Amino acid sequence: MKIIVCIKQVPNTNEVKLDPKTGTLIREGVPSIINPDDKNALEAALAIKEQQGAEVIVLSMGPPQADYAIREALAMGADEGILLSDRAFAGADTWATSCALAAAIKKTGEFDLVFCGRQAIDGDTAQVGPEIAEILDLPQVTYVRKIASINKEKIVVERALEDGYEVIETEMPAVLTAVKELNQPRYPSASGIVNAFEKIIPVWGAADIGVSPDKVGLNGSPTQVKRTFTPPVKGAGRMLSGTLQEAVQTLVQELNAKHVI
Amino acid sequence: MAVVIDKEKCVGCRACLGSCPFDAIEMAGGAAYITDKCTGCGACVEACPVEAIYRTDEQKKEEVSLDAYKGVWVFAEQRDGKVMNIAFELLGEGKKLAQALGVELSAVLIGDKVEGGAKELFAYGADVVYLAEDPELKVYRTESYASVLSDLIKAYKPEVILIGATNIGRDLGPRVAARIKTGLTADCTELGIDTEQRLLLQTRPAFGGNIMATILCPNTRPQMATVRPGVMKKMAPAAGRSGKVIRVQYKSGMDKIRTIVKDVVREAGRLVNLEEAQIIVSGGRGVGGPEGFAVIEQVAKKLGGVVGASRGAVDAGWIANSHQVGQTGKTVHPKLYIACGISGAIQHVAGMQNSGLIVAINKNPAAPIFKIADYGIAGDLHQVLPLFLEALEEKDNGKQGLAV
Numbered sequence: 001m002k003i004i005v006c007i008k009q010v011p012n013t014n015e016v017k018l019d020p021k022t023g024t025l026i027r028e029g030v031p032s033i034i035n036p037d038d039k040n041a042l043e044a045a046l047a048i049k050e051q052q053g054a055e056v057i058v059l060s061m062g063p064p065q066a067d068y069a070i071r072e073a074l075a076m077g078a079d080e081g082i083l084l085s086d087r088a089f090a091g092a093d094t095w096a097t098s099c100a101l102a103a104a105i106k107k108t109g110e111f112d113l114v115f116c117g118r119q120a121i122d123g124d125t126a127q128v129g130p131e132i133a134e135i136l137d138l139p140q141v142t143y144v145r146k147i148a149s150i151n152k153e154k155i156v157v158e159r160a161l162e163d164g165y166e167v168i169e170t171e172m173p174a175v176l177t178a179v180k181e182l183n184q185p186r187y188p189s190a191s192g193i194v195n196a197f198e199k200i201i202p203v204w205g206a207a208d209i210g211v212s213p214d215k216v217g218l219n220g221s222p223t224q225v226k227r228t229f230t231p232p233v234k235g236a237g238r239m240l241s242g243t244l245q246e247a248v249q250t251l252v253q254e255l256n257a258k259h260v261i
Numbered sequence: 262m263a264v265v266i267d268k269e270k271c272v273g274c275r276a277c278l279g280s281c282p283f284d285a286i287e288m289a290g291g292a293a294y295i296t297d298k299c300t301g302c303g304a305c306v307e308a309c310p311v312e313a314i315y316r317t318d319e320q321k322k323e324e325v326s327l328d329a330y331k332g333v334w335v336f337a338e339q340r341d342g343k344v345m346n347i348a349f350e351l352l353g354e355g356k357k358l359a360q361a362l363g364v365e366l367s368a369v370l371i372g373d374k375v376e377g378g379a380k381e382l383f384a385y386g387a388d389v390v391y392l393a394e395d396p397e398l399k400v401y402r403t404e405s406y407a408s409v410l411s412d413l414i415k416a417y418k419p420e421v422i423l424i425g426a427t428n429i430g431r432d433l434g435p436r437v438a439a440r441i442k443t444g445l446t447a448d449c450t451e452l453g454i455d456t457e458q459r460l461l462l463q464t465r466p467a468f469g470g471n472i473m474a475t476i477l478c479p480n481t482r483p484q485m486a487t488v489r490p491g492v493m494k495k496m497a498p499a500a501g502r503s504g505k506v507i508r509v510q511y512k513s514g515m516d517k518i519r520t521i522v523k524d525v526v527r528e529a530g531r532l533v534n535l536e537e538a539q540i541i542v543s544g545g546r547g548v549g550g551p552e553g554f555a556v557i558e559q560v561a562k563k564l565g566g567v568v569g570a571s572r573g574a575v576d577a578g579w580i581a582n583s584h585q586v587g588q589t590g591k592t593v594h595p596k597l598y599i600a601c602g603i604s605g606a607i608q609h610v611a612g613m614q615n616s617g618l619i620v621a622i623n624k625n626p627a628a629p630i631f632k633i634a635d636y637g638i639a640g641d642l643h644q645v646l647p648l649f650l651e652a653l654e655e656k657d658n659g660k661q662g663l664a665v
Contacts, residue, residue: 164525229475
């Protein structure tokens with residue numbers, strides 16, 4: 001079995017730095033991690049590898065430093081890593097990102113499963129998984145919280161709903177997206193870390209995956225950022241002073257006066 | 262390049278430079294010129310005071326075909342045959358957009374024996390309901406639903422489609438957008454119309470709510486957006502209001518369906534209705550453990566509210582994740598939000614900052630939550646909340662006393 005895991009390197013901090021001119025995120029200087037949901041996808045792939053044998057290939061699109069996220073995935077146990085990096089990919093929205101990832105997945109040849117995280121913490125769109133599935137014309141199951149069974153022909157999973165879950169069976173190959181309930185991602189092993197830094201990670205550009213530069217990146221994106229702005233800051237509130245008893249009394253009076261209780 | 266600058270007309274005022282979201286305009290020889298960073302968005306066209314910037318013919322031709330797209334649609338999600346509240350909320354917002362555009366508001370209802378839902382959709386503002394009924398459409402499946410919705414889009418060409426950002430809507434939306442090859446903006450918190458260009462202005466929080474971004478989808482149609490439950494307001498239903506039902510035949514067996522939904526399990530207690538709650542009492546790491554939530558529950562019960570939680574408390578396993586408020590949890594806007602032992606990480610604040618009144622109770626007087634709170638009490642929640650309960654009791658007793 002061959003499993004492709006798509007991972008995204010995301011900023012690890014809540015501190016946002018933006019280029020004031022372009023409104024795009026400045027990634028330099030911000031500590032980065034593998035997106036949490038993507039780690040659950042990777043862990044699931046590694047578990048399948050341990051149970052029944054599989055080749056796990058990690059694919060990431062990003063700036064050259066995303067190489068580090070791929071090495072972390074290799075240290076956790078992935079077999080190969082591929083970095084999609086090209087200035088032509090810059091500024092991509094979810095559609096242009098999915099086009100590039102789908103083209104790269106095709107280039108890796110036959111595969112059984114594509115596993116993504118549900119969504120990335122810097123964008124929260126949850127769109128790339130389903131868009132890859134559509135472009136590759138594969139069935140999809142999003143919000144996967146449990147894998148019940150898997151073989152070369154079909155997979156049975158639980159898909160989380162707000163008020164429960166569905167049990168879904170789908171043909172392989174398929175595209176799945178993972179939620180955090182799926183598993184607890186492992187830590188890299190010491191030997192894994194050593195191996196990870198010896199590996200050569202190929203870097204593919206737009207030409208390597210056979211897409212024209214106007215189909216990817218900013219130029220290939222149907223959505224465009226018109227403007228970005230900081231949300232208006234709420235006026236400072238009131239700290240209720242005195243003893244806790246007094247503070248609570250004031251609070252009840254205020255809430256009562258405002259008719260919220 | 263879709264947008265060009267007429268060098269003869271350009272007076273070198275630099276007004277266009279600041280208007281470009283992509284930093285794609287530079288100055289040379291006293292005139293502006295467009296670099297290859299240009300995406301053809303046209304933001305500079307209106308910024309030019311001397312009309313020196315215009316779109317090329319190629320762009321105009323595209324615009325003509327875009328004009329064929331008319332109307333605002335709402336995907337009316339149903340579960341177990343019941344139309345979900347999010348559909349009515351989207352109709353409320355969709356009505357405003359349709360009025361600004363001077364077009365009809367339609368709902369797309371897909372399921373089996375769901376015709377009764379059409380009445381509700383009319384009552385909440387739909388002018389037209391596209392109804393696709395088939396036993397095979399009873400339960401949501403990506404492939405069958407995406408096929409029905411995409412075929413409808415191709416046939417009837419709406420200019421805007423709103424979809425709820427639920428676990429179903431977020432599965433369907435991107436699948437359909439990719440098939441139609443159009444843009445989709447996730448989790449919009451504000452929608453508007455640029456009436457001149459008939460563009461949907463889609464505003465959404467990015468990077469955990471630290472910044473807001475207004476997104477356009479200028480060159481493809483429909484313009485698709487998802488909205489989380491609880492963000493938009495539904496209108497008061499007008500009972501007896503009616504509209505046109507357009508029935509759609511489902512081409513059973515025509516589509517490649519590779520997935521089977523073997524079971525749908527509803528988990529009692531999993532559904533916590535935070536989105537519609539008027540009062541939420543939330544606990545964070547400061548609660549200290551699962552047993553600490555007892556006092557939070559007491560206060561919530563006393564106020565007729567529901568219990569929320571921060572990601573920290575959920576990740577610690579103290580409370581089920583259905584209670585989680587925040588960026589990766591639910592977006593809420595009650596009239597009263599009481600944050601207890603919650604520090605106020607961006608991830609949490611993003612989900613509750615639009616609450617009417619925010620009360621924060623935290624041991625640490627420097628906790629960031631106090632910056633967004635209307636009222637703050639610096640103290641241990643395990644001391645403050647029992648006092649608060651007492652004070653609420655007293656207030657109620659006082660009222661009764663007055664009534665007598």
